[in-house]
Amino acid sequence: MRKITVAKGDGIGPEIMDATLGILLAAGAKIEIEEIEVGEKVYLAGNTAGIASESWETIRRNKIFLKAPITTPQGGGYKSLNVTTRKFLGLYSNVRPCKSLHPFIKTKHPIMDLVIIRENEEDLYAGIEHQQTDEVVQCLKLISRPGCGKIVRYAFEYAKQQNRKKVTCFTKDNIMKQTDGLFHRVFDEIAKEYPDIENEHWIIDIGAAKMADTPEAFDVIVMPNLYGDVLSDVAAQITGSVGLAGSANIGEECSMFEAIHGSAPRRAGQNLANPSGLLQGAIMMLNHIGETEAAEKIQNAWLKTLEDGIHTYDVFEEGSSKQKVGTKEFAQAVIENLGQKPSILKPVSYSNNLALNLPKYKKRPPAKKKLVGVDIFVHWNGVDPDEIGENLKKIGKNGIELTMITNRGIKVWPDGFSETFCTDHWRCRFKRTNGSEITKQNINELLKYAIDENIDTIKTENLYEFDGVQAYSMGQGQ
Numbered sequence: 001m002r003k004i005t006v007a008k009g010d011g012i013g014p015e016i017m018d019a020t021l022g023i024l025l026a027a028g029a030k031i032e033i034e035e036i037e038v039g040e041k042v043y044l045a046g047n048t049a050g051i052a053s054e055s056w057e058t059i060r061r062n063k064i065f066l067k068a069p070i071t072t073p074q075g076g077g078y079k080s081l082n083v084t085t086r087k088f089l090g091l092y093s094n095v096r097p098c099k100s101l102h103p104f105i106k107t108k109h110p111i112m113d114l115v116i117i118r119e120n121e122e123d124l125y126a127g128i129e130h131q132q133t134d135e136v137v138q139c140l141k142l143i144s145r146p147g148c149g150k151i152v153r154y155a156f157e158y159a160k161q162q163n164r165k166k167v168t169c170f171t172k173d174n175i176m177k178q179t180d181g182l183f184h185r186v187f188d189e190i191a192k193e194y195p196d197i198e199n200e201h202w203i204i205d206i207g208a209a210k211m212a213d214t215p216e217a218f219d220v221i222v223m224p225n226l227y228g229d230v231l232s233d234v235a236a237q238i239t240g241s242v243g244l245a246g247s248a249n250i251g252e253e254c255s256m257f258e259a260i261h262g263s264a265p266r267r268a269g270q271n272l273a274n275p276s277g278l279l280q281g282a283i284m285m286l287n288h289i290g291e292t293e294a295a296e297k298i299q300n301a302w303l304k305t306l307e308d309g310i311h312t313y314d315v316f317e318e319g320s321s322k323q324k325v326g327t328k329e330f331a332q333a334v335i336e337n338l339g340q341k342p343s344i345l346k347p348v349s350y351s352n353n354l355a356l357n358l359p360k361y362k363k364r365p366p367a368k369k370k371l372v373g374v375d376i377f378v379h380w381n382g383v384d385p386d387e388i389g390e391n392l393k394k395i396g397k398n399g400i401e402l403t404m405i406t407n408r409g410i411k412v413w414p415d416g417f418s419e420t421f422c423t424d425h426w427r428c429r430f431k432r433t434n435g436s437e438i439t440k441q442n443i444n445e446l447l448k449y450a451i452d453e454n455i456d457t458i459k460t461e462n463l464y465e466f467d468g469v470q471a472y473s474m475g476q477g478q
């Protein structure tokens with residue numbers, strides 16, 4: 001018996017979890033359930049994390065977590081438990097298979113069968129946000145080499161295990177040259193280690209359009225966190241319903257399995273929701289823990305049930321569906337089909353779906369790092385870039401001078417355009433005239449001179465070269 005932690009969640013959560021567990025147990029899955037309470041009730045009882053510390057202990061002890069969707073209350077102060085769980089437990093890989101079940105589930109894309117592998121810990125989800133001026137707020141987008149390395153390797157190993165032919169990478173590295181650029185570079189490096197698997201890169205905007213229009217062009221798609229969040233909902237929805245797709249969140253120690261959709265509060269308590277998304281997550285869990293036989297049995301029974309036209313409201317189609325059922329009745333139909341296989345849809349056989357065993361990330365030797373300048377961010381309510389330029393020039397001393405000012409990334413000094421709209425948030429770049437190294441002491445002095453001149457500095461970013469390569473962006477128009 002494998003002990004698993006279960007949380008029934010909020011909204012439609014308890015109904016779809018009861019349905020899912022009923023199917024798992026009827027299929028003879030050798031699991032023992034330890035239930036914890038997370039989500040809305042816990043939040044509203046005053047715990048802003050939505051989970052008690054004893055529950056963390058249970059999750060960490062059992063290592064396998066099956067979680068129904070939860071509602072994050074609106075308003076400040078409440079942190080999304082989903083994001084917290086993924087990051088606390090190091091669940092770096094989010095695997096979301098999206099497959100059409102034509103002709104039984106109505107879809108415009110009858111031969112779609114793709115898997116989105118979403119990086120799960122980094123990107124704009126670091127949740128590091130600040131208001132810096134009256135007019136400007138910022139969110140830090142953090143992308144790391146280990147983060148990229150782990151997710152890209154996972155995608156290729158997954159493709160290899162599942163006999164998939166191609167791994168595609170989506171980024172926006174034509175704009176975000178450092179962050180998305182790193183993701184793309186690491187993808188290209190790791191792809192070389194898998195010569196038998198085709199690889200390609202698409203800029204996310206046209207890639208997303210192609211995926212929504214011609215999903216059969218893709219097989220495995222790996223991408224940073226935010227893009228993966230958005231596009232996996234799109235991919236699930238175009239197979240027929242967001243209620244059909246499950247998701248595995250995989251870490252080196254622990255793993256969490258869930259539906260990709262949320263708690264759909266408007267559908268709660270009415271025996272309406274489709275339990276398929278959570279069931280698909282649970283099947284990935286069974287495969288992950290070696291309960292292959294139960295996983296196969298349930299998936300085939302589920303396919304047969306859909307093939308029989310027994311459908312919940314979200315996928316029911318007058319004419320092609322046979323019977324519109326509620327959550328409980330759907331689960332009962334799957335249970336009755338256990339041991340049977342679909343006749344038109346392809347039955348599954350999970351000979352090779354065990355948890356992937358990836359090598360631990362190896363740190364690279366540190367590069368030679370050279371401090372070559374500093375960006376000082378300034379809060380200033382004026383409108384004329386030449387005025388702030390003249391002011392800021394005054395603090396450049398000891399061979400260090402103001403070289404550029406941008407506003408929201410656009411160069412406005414020197415030689416800006418009068419048409420460029422300026423906010424109260426100015427990025428002022430200081431470097432040596434000859435491009436040589438500066439020191440931390442130089443930066444401290446710049447900040448001190450700024451105080452002397454009554455300049456409101458709000459933050460600094462150091463400008464580095466790593467192994468002689470410039471490691472910061474230019475101003476747009478520079």
Ligand code: NAD
Pocket residue numbers: 012016068069070071072073082242243258259260261262263264265266267272273274275276277314
């Ligand atoms: P949602 O996914 O909960 O629901 C959107 C719509 O999709 C629903 O109104 C419903 O029409 C449909 N739908 C979703 N699941 C379905 C199912 N199983 N069967 C049938 N129809 C289904 O998205 P939302 O309304 O944006 O979010 C509601 C709450 O869920 C929010 O509090 C959000 O924070 C939370 N949420 C939780 C998770 C999670 O726990 N992993 C993920 C996303 C959203």
